[in-house]
Amino acid sequence: MNIDFHYGVIYVVARLAGMTSVDAEIVAHACQYVDDATTDGVLVFQTGETFERFASAHSMHDYQNAKNGLNRLVWAPFHFLPAGEGQTLEERAVCRPDSEIARETVRYAIRNAGSENALHRLGVTLHTYIDTWAHQGFSGIASDLNRVRDIESVDMNPARWVERIRQFAGHLFTEAETDIISNVFPLGHGAALHYPDLPWAEWSYLDSHGVRVYRNNLPEFLTAADMACRAVKGYLAGDEHFEQINGLPDEVKRALELLLLTNRNNDPDARLSSLLDSVVSGSIPGLQERIPTYIPKGEGSWKHIGTGLLTDGDGDEKPVYTALFETSDYRHFHDAVKEHRFAVTQEILPQAGLRIA
Template identity: 60%
Template sequence: MNIDFHYGVVYIAARVGGMTAADALTVAHACQYVDDATTRGILRFKGGETFERFATAHKLFDYANTENDQNRLVWTPFHFLPAGEGETIEEKAICRPDSEVAREVVRRAIRQRDSETGLHRLGVTLHSYVDTWAHQGFAGIESPWNRVHLLEAQDCTRKGWLASLQLATAHLIERIEEDVLTVALPVGHGAALHYPDQPWARWHYIDGRNNFISRHNLPDFVQAAEMACRVVRAYLAGREDFETQAGLPDEVRDALTHLLDTNRNMDDNERLRIVCEWVKAGRIPGLKEAVPTYIAKGRGSWKFKATGLQGDDDTGDRPEWTSAFEESDYRLFHDAVKQHRFVTTQEILPARGLRIA
């Protein structure tokens, strides 16, 4: 899923689920920031203080990196949550929608609702949870299950420059591109390109075990929003049985389904803009307000507000440590990330017979 869902739709689900606008913003921002927190390592302050950060995503050109141990610590707990089903490690690592592992990860986050990182932890958790619908069938480790062959889609354009080519030429290029990516991107859904993250997409392919896989994203994405709303209601009530809570009202579900189906710009930031316009205009029943602009990097970002730093490479920069840093969203997010990663990789997955870290 992209920013239109992780920030825009999660904000809607949180507000409809009963959160204040301020808390919903924190949750939605943390949910999206999982895709943007690419700086890892120790943050060093001028006075000698240090703070450890874990990257929750790779930079764009690192997606194909072959450092499988690092892939496991990034893609597996945050983007391709394993279902823990099957016999081999490759089978257990496959992401399945709304798996029991995913539900346990959610329950652990709800259990920590009263901690200082509660909202940020919920946002991080919702990112990995809703991604189980989009990333189903793929794994965050190098695996034959991630291979994609004969990839085709309906009502989708692959890339802008392909639109002007004749159909036969486009199909030939797609086949070549697909074969190259299957080899070059052995982790996650890289070989499936952008299709898993497009809310409206209908597509199919042959996986690494020669199984025919047919996908229609829209009902999956709507179900993910439905469950996110249930999670928020349970979080606010302090109940771990989130699956029994009320989901989206029918009129909200219908409006959101229409929005996700018709908002088809290939630029996910443009799709987010449309989502925010709908909320501001009151086109989501019961919700009419401005959604604050999301800033991932630079001035106005969580990192900048906490440290004054703007770039990804901050190894040579040493900001002043202040008490404000301890209260910042940036610090709370990274501590929530540590908690989520530990609980997922050291407790929940080993209990399912999957040790990946």
């Protein structure tokens, strides 16, 4: 999923679930920031204080990522949560929508309610949870099961996406296009291109076994929004059985379905802008307000507010350590990322008999 869903839709469902606008913005921002927090390592302050960060994302189209063993600490716990179903490690690492492991991850966030990083942790968890619908059938480890070919779509031309990857990879193309894409991107849904993340897409592909898999994203995305609403309600009520709570009202589902179906710009930022305008105009029953602008990097970003740094990376800059850092969203988010990663890789997955980190 892209920013229109991770930030825009999650803000909407959080508000409709009963969250204040301030808390909903934190949750939605954290949910999207999982895709934008690409700087890791130790942040060193001018007076010697240090703070450890962990990048929750890399570029999906960075093919060299496939050679990096640390990917299991990034893609699996944050973007392709294993369902633990099957016999082999590769099978058990495949992401499935709303798996029991995914629900247990949400329960961990609900139990965490009240802690200082709780809202940010919920946002990180919701990113992982709703991605189980979009990223189903793929895994966050290098695996032959991620290899797909012969992509077909109802209303999009796969050749357009193949051309983009050809321009990116250049000399790497020495075989048939779809085969080489799978070879270059053997983890995640790299070979499936952008189709899993487009709300309106109806598409299909041949999987690694030669079986054609048919996907209709819209009902999957609507279910993800409904379950995210239930998760927020469970968080607010302290009820770990969130799946039993009523989700979005039917009129909201219909309105959201129309928005996701008709908002077909290939630019996710443009789709977010359109969704924000729809909320301002009252297109979503029960919610008519301005959703705050999301700033991923640079001036006004969480990193800038918390550290004073404006660059994507740190370069040679060392920020001034102040009490503001300890209360900043930047610090809370990165601590939430570390908490989430530990819970998933060291507790939840091992309890399900799956060790990937």
